[in-house]
Amino acid sequence: MTAPAPFPKDGPEVLVIGAGPAGLTAATYLGRFLRRVLVADAGQPRACWIPVSHNMPGFPAGITGAAILSRMREQAEEYGAVVEPGAVEALTAVEGGFLARLNGRVIPVRAVLLATGVVDHHPNLPGVEDAVRRSLVRICPICDGYEATGKAVAVIGDSDMGVREAAFIRTYTDRVTLIHIDAAEALTERAALDRLGIALVETPIEAVHLEDDRVTAFSFGGKRTAFDLVYSALGTSANASLAEGVEALTGDDGRLVVDSHQLTTVPGLYAAGDVVRGLNQIAVATAEAAVAATAIHNALREADGLTV
Ligand SMILES: Cc1cc2nc3c(=O)[nH]c(=O)nc-3n(C[C@H](O)[C@H](O)[C@H](O)COP(=O)(O)OP(=O)(O)OC[C@H]3O[C@@H](n4cnc5c(N)ncnc54)[C@H](O)[C@@H]3O)c2cc1C
Known part of the structure; x- marks a missing residue:
């Protein structure tokens, strides 16, 4: 992929890959930080399989996976996030960001959050x-x-x-x-x-x-x-192939290695949710997404000279 840099002022600043609980939570946070966010989703988030969850905080009578996802998506879109169906096929690191291939386009973005989940065996x-x-x-x-x-x-x-x-x-x-x-x-x-x-x-x-x-x-x-x-x-396999393409470190279990701000070993590339942690829980995915989204916003502020 060749770089259509610099990053266009009207294009997305942050690409969130995956519209499960992690990706949609991050999109809500980033939208509320006034960031332009594109969420790409290949479909069938793991959460859509949940018949009824009884451990989702705030829902004592239980809630279906479909209802969780539709509420989270509504909230992200409320703050301007655009959710586009389709699988991101490739990710390339360039100066100051990434190029992502999605639905036949090459999209330049300043930061990427991988919220790509796992596949059940x-x-x-x-x-x-x-x-x-x-x-x-x-x-x-x-x-x-x-x-x-x-x-x-x-x-x-x-x-x-x-x-x-x-x-x-x-x-x-x-x-x-x-x-x-x-x-x-x-x-x-x-x-x-x-x-x-x-x-x-x-x-x-x-x-x-x-x-x-x-x-x-x-x-x-x-x-x-x-x-x-x-x-x-029978376990799961992490959807981490995009990260491997930019040589982000994965652990023995195939999940992404991140620091305490959810930053992978590649600058500008963050990860949250099942693709990171073996404790596959919505509460964990959303917490990690909140940490990642805040770190992304702060990193972009710093790059723009907007921090003290
Ligand atoms: C049957 C079942 C019951 C469960 N019950 C509960 C429960 O009661 N409570 C609880 O807390 N958790 C439960 N879980 C676990 C919960 O569903 C997961 O922890 C949660 O969905 C993780 O969220 P996520 O956003 O990390 O990943 P996901 O929800 O899996 O979303 C990942 C998304 O990334 C997309 N993606 C992957 N690769 C690409 C790509 N290259 N380009 C674009 N998009 C891509 C996928 O298509 C998918 O939509 C259950 C899971 C299952 C399967």
């Missing part, structure tokens, strides 16, 4: 997406373990992460089964399962059945066992 089961929407297959016990209290819960895992997730769920119920779907060697924490009274199934899953909107049943090894709900502990 769903179990390979027919109807799994429908089951997630109906809360029968769940992803995140920190989000909704409370709603599993006293229930018969299966955890699908392919590593010791499954053991850790099953152990976490023991806070809520003593009826926990780990269904391990990878090679036996991938499971080393067997003693912990015994100690915590967690049952272990190592035969392949053949089918999943959703019954009466309530009960999930698996057939494995010819045997049929019913659970009230299932957690998938």
